[in-house]
Every structure is written in C-alpha cells, then in structure tokens.
Amino acid sequence: MDFPGLELKIRMSLMADPDSxxxxPARLYYNKTDPYAVQFSFDVTPDHVVQWTFARELLDQGLTAPSGIGDVKIAPIDQNRRFSIELESPAGYACLGGPAASVKAWLNKTFEVVPAGRESESVDIDSFLDELLPH
Incomplete structure (x- = not known):
C-alpha cells in the first residue's frame, strides 16, 4: 500500500493588523516522497488558497524557539501553547497564530514515518534524476 501522507486540518487566526x-482554515501536509518538507496552506477566501512549502525541521524548531530567516519565520507564543508563523513574499505578507499541541502531535507522527536525520533514505535519487535529465 502506498503511503498517502499525513494531513492536519486546524483553524488559525490570520492577523490583519495588531488589533484584529x-x-x-489551515492545513499541514507531509509526504515521505518529499521528506524534508512540509506543505502549509490556508484559505483567505474559498477561492483564494495560499500555499507554502518549507522545511519540516523549521516547523519543529519553531514550536519551541523563534526560528527562520527570510520568507518563513515560526515562533512559540503564549508559553508554547500557541505558535505564530510569518510568511513574506513579493506577493504579500501574512501572520497567523495557531494551536501548538495539535501541530506537535502531528509533527511527531511525521517523525514516526521518517525519523529526523534519516530523510535521505526516503529520497528516490534515480527517479529524481530521470525527471531532470533528457531521455
């Protein structure tokens, strides 16, 4: 049986400004075919979904200490009960807050599927090269 991936659906607060x-709805998705990455998406409207891909390690570190430089920054808030994620690109900026416990539990499941430090064992280099090289 093929591994379908792990998905977590949560509600997060999208901060429009400091006072509102x-x-x-937000989703985290992990698939061992891309073992280093986590996909994150949230619905701005039913027709506008924002999608990001970033390192699983960044999410893991960001749940306990401020992590990330550049486009994605993740940090614990409210004594590690919640976390924030800041996303920035030329297309815009978003800051979201969400529950840390459910994300930690989901993240632990991803480490059961592919343990930290063993991600390279899940990468199919031959298939990757076949996609890159002309036949």
Missing part, C-alpha cells in the same frame, strides 16, 4: 484577526 479572522479565523481561517
């Missing part, structure tokens, strides 16, 4: 926020 809206609740948005």
């Amino acid at each position: 926020h809206v609740w948005v």
Whole structure:
C-alpha cells in the first residue's frame, strides 16, 4: 500500500493588523516522497488558497524557539501553547497564530514515518534524476 501522507486540518487566526484577526482554515501536509518538507496552506477566501512549502525541521524548531530567516519565520507564543508563523513574499505578507499541541502531535507522527536525520533514505535519487535529465 502506498503511503498517502499525513494531513492536519486546524483553524488559525490570520492577523490583519495588531488589533484584529479572522479565523481561517489551515492545513499541514507531509509526504515521505518529499521528506524534508512540509506543505502549509490556508484559505483567505474559498477561492483564494495560499500555499507554502518549507522545511519540516523549521516547523519543529519553531514550536519551541523563534526560528527562520527570510520568507518563513515560526515562533512559540503564549508559553508554547500557541505558535505564530510569518510568511513574506513579493506577493504579500501574512501572520497567523495557531494551536501548538495539535501541530506537535502531528509533527511527531511525521517523525514516526521518517525519523529526523534519516530523510535521505526516503529520497528516490534515480527517479529524481530521470525527471531532470533528457531521455
């Protein structure tokens, strides 16, 4: 049986400014075919979904200490009960907050599927090269 991946659906607060926020559906997805990465998406509207891919290690570190430079920054808030994720690109900026416990539990499941430090064992180099090289 092929591994379908692990998905977590949560509600996160999208902070429009320091004094207001809206609740948005968000999803985290992990698949061992891309073992170093986590896909994250949230719905701005039903027709506008923002999608990001970043390192699983960044998410893991960011749940306990501020992590990341550049486009993605993740940090614990509220004594590690919640976390924030800041996303920045030429297309815009978003800051979201969400529950840390459910994300930690989901992340632990990803480490059961592919343990930290063993990600390279899940990468199919031959298939990757076949996609890159002309036949």
